[in-house]
Amino acid sequence: MSTEERQEALSRHGLVETEDGFELxxxxxxxxxxxxxxxxxxxxxxxxxxxxxxxxxxxxxEYARCLAIDSFTAEVHQSRI
Known part of the structure; x- marks a missing residue:
């Protein structure tokens, strides 16, 4: 997954990456x-x-953030297969 694809996936899942992790x-x-x-x-x-x-x-x-991270992570793992 390229950097651009990763940013698009983050946006799709409603996440922003920060120094401290992910924000919803x-x-x-x-x-x-x-x-x-x-x-x-x-x-x-x-x-x-x-x-x-x-x-x-x-x-x-926080629960919603965890759900978003979970779906984002699944997409990232799926794209690397």
Whole structure:
């Protein structure tokens, strides 16, 4: 994966890379929240607990960030195969 492709993937997943790791954008929060809704529909109790939190709750944002990182990482690994 080239640097340009990596940046495009980060943007697609709503992430920005910083010195301290990854930060979630508002678009990334929305996308991850939709993914969490799918998990909740599948019976995932963690997704249900996180979605019960308010949208401004830092724990919900952290959960969404983890979902975004997970999907970004899967895409990166898949591209290297």
């Amino acid at each position: 954008t508002l678009a990334g929060f929305r996308k991850a929240s939709r993914r969490a809704l799918d998990f909740r529909k599948q019976g995932d109790p963690e997704a249900a607990r996180m979605l019960a939190l308010g949208p401004s709750d830092p724990l919900r944002w």
